Amino acid sequence: EAAAILHRATPNSLVLMDEIGRGTSTFDGLALAWAIARHLLSHNRSHTLFATHYFELTQLPQEFAQAAxxxxxxxxxxxxxxxxxxxxxxxxxxxYGLQVAQLAGVPQPVIRAARKRLAWLEQHSADTGATPQLDLFALPSDPSDDDAAEAAAPAAPSALAEALDGIDP
Structure with a gap:
């Protein structure tokens, strides 16, 4: 779909892009999203809404006056x-990823484990001054998953889950 948009969008097009590059590694996805956004701005010049979690793309308005x-x-x-x-x-x-996951019903042990891992990742990033690109196939560098057993434990069913279980189709 991105290829079709890049080949066919005109200055009269309305382009809606959502989470481009999120299905790959962090740096690959960021580079792809950045290049697509720049191409839409400089070449296609279409009216574009580009929804992304890549905070680095917020720098585009410094390069393109028409971006906001x-x-x-x-x-x-x-x-x-x-x-x-x-x-x-x-x-x-x-x-707000963790809050959204909680709203979606992700079990509390998983949310707690994610909060701990997020704190570790933020600290690691602050210590090194960079965000490392991780090899998707490598073993984790921090294998201390103290919460693995807790996260794997079944959560108590929510009131909604119990109500849905009680429905007779």
């Missing part, structure tokens, strides 16, 4: 989040 950053507002309450669905100028100040 916007995000959807959200309000945090404790460990939870409420999405307000209001478009605001500028890039998002943070990611």
């Amino acid at each position: 950053n916007v995000h959807l507002s959200a309000v945090e309450h404790g460990d939870g989040i409420v999405f307000l669905h209001a478009v605001q100028e500028g890039p998002a100040s943070q990611s």
